[in-house]
Amino acid sequence: MVSASTTSRRHTYGTRLRQDGADIAQVQAALGHASLDTSARYFRAGTAETTAVIERVFD
Numbered sequence: 001m002v003s004a005s006t007t008s009r010r011h012t013y014g015t016r017l018r019q020d021g022a023d024i025a026q027v028q029a030a031l032g033h034a035s036l037d038t039s040a041r042y043f044r045a046g047t048a049e050t051t052a053v054i055e056r057v058f059d
Contacts, residue, residue: 014042019049 010031017027028039045053 011042014039018042 014027014031017030022030024036024039024043027033027042028036031039033039
């Protein structure tokens, strides 16, 4: 079983990879996921990201 702190670190790592421009296949490889569906969890936009995209569109 994976501890909560390990899961949290992996989630942070996957999220930061995505935020820095890694595509889904790169996140999958870095985290060792067998399925793209598992990696896709890191590709949900948060409020800050959504706001930043909207601001860039209207600048």
